[in-house]
Amino acid sequence: MDIVRNAFNLWTRRDPQTTSDSPSEMSRRGSTPTLTPANPNPIAISSSPLSSLHTTASFATAASASVSASSSPNDGCSIVTNNPVGYGDCDDNYRPRYHRSTALPPELKEHCRVYLEEALPRQAIFLLDNLLSTRPGDHQHPGYCPPPSQISLLCSIIVHPDFTTRPKEPDWPRISLQSLVYLRDLLAVFGPINAGFKESVLFITNATSDRPDLDSYIAHYSDGGPDADERGLVRLSPRHGNDSVWQRGRDFFSVVGWAFNCSVLYPERWQWWRRWLEFMLDLLEKDLEERNRLDVENDSDDMPLLQSSILASYITQRSGRTADVIMWTIKALFADGNVSSSSVFQEVWHREHRNRPRQQRTANKRKREKINIDKGEYGGYLDDESVHSSQASEPPTPQKRGTKSPSAGEEVLGTAYIETIPLRQRLFSLVSYLCYSLHDASPIDFSSLYKKFEQRTKELPLPVFALFINNSTSALRVDQQIEMLQGVLFLFTPSSALNPRKVDRVRFEEGGISPAILERCFLPYPANTIEVEDNAKMSVLLENLLMIVWRHGEGDESFSENLRGAVSKGIEARREKINKKKTRGRGRGFSDSELEARAALELSAARLMWLAEAIAESIEAKSDEDAMEEDA
Template sequence: MAASSPLTDIDGTSTPASFHTAANSPNTADTTNITSPDHEDDRKPKYYKSEEIPHVLKQSCQIHLEEQMYLPAIELLGSLLSDAGERQQTDKPVRVPPPAQIALLGTLTIHPAYTSRAPEQANLDIAAESREYLRTLLNKVGPVNADFRSAFSFRQGQNSGRWARRGSREFNSAGESDGGGDIGSFSEADNIESKWSGNDHSIWRRSSDFWSVLGWAFRCSTTHPHRWVHWKAWLDFMIECLEKDWDERLAQDEANFRTELSNGNSSGPESEATCQYPLLQQSLLVQYVNDLRRDRKRVLHEVIRALFAFADDENTADNTYYKEVFNKETVLHKDKNKKRKHSQMAAVDLEKDQFGDYLEDWDDPVTDDDEKADTFTTPHLSSVRIGRRTKARPKSTPFSRPGKAFDVSPTTSPSPLRVTDGLADSIPLRLRLFRLVSGCAFYLPPDILSCKTQDLYDLFTSRLKSLPLPCFELFLSLDHDGKVLPRFIYVSLLRYVAQSFTPRSAPKPEDVDPEADAEHAISQAMLRECFLPFSAKTVTVEDNAKFSLVLESMAWCLFQSGSVDYFEGLKWAVEKGIEEREKKIKKGSAKGGAAMTAAEKMGRQVLERSAASLRAFVDAVEATSFMEDGDAMDEDSILVSSP
């Protein structure tokens, strides 16, 4: 194999106009589809037809929901999905509830009263059953036919009387809807008279947009682990809903476009015809993006900020920007089931109207009265202040007003972010959302995200490289297998981050391998001449450690593709780069005998591990290149050699 062959065998290429689709790569059928693993072998998911449940059943469910008899209502709705397999044979539609009822179940899956602040097991069961029903509805009926676009729309400040159903719910097949319903066209008949669907407790009314909820949820991953457990499940479902909604509309748009071309209905020459993706522009993701434009916020900056929302100390700006969604969300109920001593029992004297604790509100897990705050307890967290009130006005910051411009460029001294289990769990979710946003930037007009695809990658990689070293390493290491991000997106990110560290004296990739550079791919010649022999442009240990991690990831991606052959120049480039990075950090070492900081020690350790991995990469390439054909290793043994 030629030394300059581009990285095409691992989906590492994309078109010159985009880093998302890889339309010219051999694996186009796999890379143009954003979907969950359920449909990875089928570009167009097969969902059942749907229609709204009969009026009598709808009214019965509505009464149950208004009376907070949630489990019977969910059981009734679930029974309508249980015979979906038989309906597939008869081609009958599946009965689905109106958006108002779906939205209420979406609130129950995450509200503190039914998750972290549940006073009894029944409340936890309600949240679990609601989530299970919604996921089953998503998998069988699909997000378009179930009208999740209307159900999961954010309407902050609107009264519950505006809930409504669609005028027509009878879709012939997946993708034949008009986009999921018109926001604001709900009828009064579907209004649910319940506090859980009003402005006080509904997640769709408490927040102005999805991205503010996302930022708070990601904050909980580092500061409120008892809440993150539930936010993680909610986000996993919502992201899957966004993915499947996007995939279904994308497949239908492309199918309709191919039909127009075959029928000769396209305007202009066939070679110049382009798909406009009308259904994709009505997707749930685009609706969430449009919510930012509705509030006159800077769309791209708000999206990137939410994807990189962290909270590790009291000085983090996100602590004042992303606030809790629900009232007193981070506090917990005291255990009222503990037995009291006889001396502590509340007095009961009916003649004096003393009823002890018999009239306490045991059933209602939520109170909005601040005087009753003593019925809650706040988990001790040393890194964040919760529930405190101060008379002084908060200090004005660039983030104090929604939509105000802010700088997402690398900070001069990033905080030493703690790597927690919650933070590690959140990174795959962040990358899955970036994958969707990347598709939005490619397929749709630039005015949707207010940027071009290259601007998105510039801003994302700039924010990524500014992260503290432990978090930066997590972002790279968690996607080596390509299960979260398609490999061509992963390779593009590596290229962007590597070029941001490379000094100006390094050769340009477009001069070394124009063909691979045009596809934004990685080739052996490019890696050997443009990246491996160099240090980072700065003298800090952290930057050189990050640069070495990126080179390590690029090298192993190239190795796994089988697009690299051994020769002496490869080993020289690796050893030269290791030596240059060691020299570079010595220039920035502390002078005067001062002890190294913890960050510097960590950076040196990462450099040592990464250098060993790069040397192992050279050994693996040498071993596979000189093996006889009869002794060639299988693919699994090659992958085992990687760290």
């Protein structure tokens, strides 16, 4: 069980609050904080972000050399390294991770600026893409990289209504996709630091209002030149420079919350917000990964580069706005388009969810027709259909979760959540990793983050809950999955459950879990309520946790022959518990949601029994093999 034991080093970041012997109230941290990584034995389980960051050793260079300090223009902090960002002092066969970058020549920079300001982004992307494609093959020679002000606008084009759902030209949605492709190539070639992505994607708002706060950017980035914008680069016109997502959005988590609202309420907008959010998560992940690598190479215990990461800046920016930044982060992660979420996370651009009206499209078409009054050519304005038809009404608002039955609303919510769950989990994983890695310097308390996340996970509707904790499709790392699953499980465990300290005190106080703890402290018990949905959720939790321990547990420990009995006892206990709940009235029976929860409970019980049988058979087979080896 080495992998399970080591994965639970995460628990040691919890605050000690041992006030009760009840497992549901018991602290999951019984020792002092450890500085070891969350999982010293990395495993490739899913497309979980930061999979390469399981250990600091994975970032060790082949050889250490004399170092010198070089400044990063993006962060305003010192990088201690013997080479520019992304390079190590290695042998001749070592291939640097990212290209070095250099600014565009003034003439090319001006050309790109003019193209972007004159609404000719296709030409700007074509020029920049050609420069990227013709970069030097040698990583030691820098390639041309656009200034952050232009990168910022290209990032906004991905999702801006003028280029997506309300395009001013028929081919502008294609330009949005071309911009996304170019930015991904730029990130892959130069990396997040060399390309200057941090200053490109920061939201220009202050901590107390939603108005742009340019003064701090002028003081930090401006070089004082007459043509410099607020970030010290070539100025873009106000129409484009002040209408990007970075100026319109209050902060990153506000935009994320609105994007997740769109996934339920406005599917047409969501298809563009999804592309933007996927790119931003890739960028945040690469940024954390690169900064962690450089901090480790430089033996920086306080992790200065990681502290100045893009994600840390987003969290710090929000923490100035409200004291409870954790609650704001969790609200954004679980935004689902309901009334509360829609009131908190509102649109970025004015009426961005509205598609282009049909009447406006027809009017624009008429303007392009030939008009010559002297020759009687009126461009179709006097057609009978045009004159006498009533004004076209605005098309209906895209899919909304209206005033239908609760089951219909949950069905729409569940369908939308299927696509968004990996994105929600990826973002949480990144925030979790940042907080864990920074220890006391973390902008968010690690323990509180997980507690809030687990509580909101517990409250999800059963169909969404089952998808959210599914270990086979989760975007969380294995250690994070175990952390989350056991955290939610504690919220359902009754006070009568056996105290894990009585089973394996050392393991439990170290924040670990073992087959014995799972068999004796969790599997035999029902939920702490008589609600059918709660018992079904607990059964699904046990099912996923049992699968993880079985699949990834290695070492001397294994499940005992009592596993089948523990699973069977828990199944019967949950059935008895839900039977204590009375129906709504004489002859009325159970509601549809209760019937669905009962069906889910029975299906989960069948899977649990199958797992118990499979584990028991594998144990018996292993025992037979060991006996044969001894006889031989």
